[in-house]
Amino acid sequence: MKIMTKTSVLALGLAAGLASLGGAAAAQECTTKIGAVLPTSVDWGKPIAATAQYAVDLVNEAGGVAGCQIEMVLRDTQVDPKVGVDAAKALVDLDGVQVLLGAVSSGVSMPILTSVTVPAGVMQMSCCSSSTAFTGLAQEGKTNGLWFRTFATSGVQAAVGAMVARDQGYKSVAILYKNDDWGQDIGKLIAADLEALGIEVTASVALNDGQASYRAEVTEALKGAPEALYMALYPKEGTAAVREWLSLGGTQNMIVANSLKSTEFRDNVGLQYLGSTIGTDTASPRSESATAFVEQYTARFDGPPNGPGLANSYDATMIALLAMEAAGKDATGAQIAAMVGKVTDPSGTPVTADAEGFAKAKEVLAGGGSVFFQGATGNVRFDANGDVSAPAVTWGFGEGGIEELQYISLDEVDGFIASLK
Structure with a gap:
């Protein structure tokens, strides 16, 4: 591949x-x-x-x-x-x-x-x-x-991350997250979701960009001897953090957000250390x-x-x-x-996501009609806040690249999120 x-x-x-x-x-x-x-x-x-x-x-x-x-x-x-x-x-x-x-x-x-x-x-x-x-x-x-x-919002990936922890039987998880809007958001959400499932969050630690070392932060995350680590980081700080984590005796049981769905991260850490890593991502239907x-x-x-x-x-x-x-x-x-809203209208004329579909949309719109875009992520519909919902997948690292492990339908995602509340 x-x-x-x-x-x-x-x-x-x-x-x-x-x-x-x-x-x-x-x-x-x-x-x-x-x-x-x-x-x-x-x-x-x-x-x-x-x-x-x-x-x-x-x-x-x-x-x-x-x-x-x-x-x-x-x-x-x-x-x-x-x-x-x-x-x-x-x-x-x-x-x-x-x-x-x-x-x-x-x-x-x-x-x-x-x-x-x-x-x-x-x-x-x-x-x-x-x-x-x-x-x-x-x-x-x-x-x-x-x-x-x-x-889809961070809520989907956070919920699926908690689902993975539950399905793997983890009783305690430490969280490392990037100290920005996204990291703070997903870090807060995954902690709440894990606790809703009765899984102990032993530590939740923010990592800043550009630090020479993350040893202090990783040491803090290791204090509660967690069974697994959840990471919402990007490849650069993710690589540095995992190297510290493993060198200090941290578990190889890792759950990661899609920001680490990267061959750069895999190669820099080493595939031999990532065999128990499970990633999450939203998915196309x-x-x-x-x-x-x-x-x-x-x-x-x-x-x-x-x-x-x-x-x-x-x-x-x-x-x-x-x-x-x-x-x-x-x-x-x-x-x-x-x-x-006029080009993602469920009652509009369906159009495909290619040159032919765009040409058809031009004709419909010129005639005063609306269209329903059928895209790479399915039938895209935005709510009043500009948000979409989505199915999800779990994935792992393999010799050939990223390998999908499980597809989780939109109904399953929404049902699980509802159960957490």
Whole structure:
């Protein structure tokens, strides 16, 4: 099985995408820019960006949006809030984008939302930010209806992490989480879910970026002699923390969030130490549209979509462009955001997530109708807060890459979450 974090494949995909974009743009008189703030300097961020560009290419094949070709201006966030905010400001102020794709980390998306996109009236569509803090912000009326995400909230992964601990028979678990919006959110949620199941949380410890060592934090987490470790970290600090954990005698029983669904993490820690590791992630439903995405993605990139957030990135891009089509040429971010419901309307005409489907959507929308997008993550529907729900999977590390262990349907996920309450 080929892993889609290979630099050569990604470079080829991005280069081909830009070439396709340039050729198609020459055939039309206008170009509309959209912005993307994604972590292309990390191995798992490159495929997310390449997938977004792929969706743009397909839309351009279908004639673009509102008579214009789309140019995706991509900037690297480096998974750093300050870098992300600076990148978003440049896209909004200099490039004049009305749609911003990103970011991935909630800790980067949140300051972009509050200090850049909401003040500027730009629609922000994230593939991967899961913190429930966004839900609270929307409920307070502070997102102005400009925020959407195609990734389910942290509540899903936290609940599935607790389910894994229960099914593995663990009686005590320590938690290490990244000290940002996302990490604080999921750390709090997993602790509550574990305790609801009668599983002792021996410690819950935050890790900051850029520390020379995490020995003090890991030592604190080890004090209660937990049977297992739960981690909501990214590969860099995750690798450093696990090395400390194992060297100090910590168990190899680990449960990890999808942020560690990375060959970089696997290779840097060593597969021999990760045989008992079980990861969680949200999943696409077992549907026709999800299967079609896997097939077309595999044909395009010479390998299946194995990394985190790829289906979500594709749908985020497609839905944003559909909303732009519905809003019309020169629409504002607020006008585009107001059209998201029209292109994800359960009573609308079903359209597939490809060039043919986009072309069909253009016809329906031009005739005054609405469409129901059938995407890589299924029949996408947003609630009043811009949130979606999703099925889940558990996964493990293998010689060939990431291996799915169990699929958990949306009904099972929702039922388990309800039982915790």
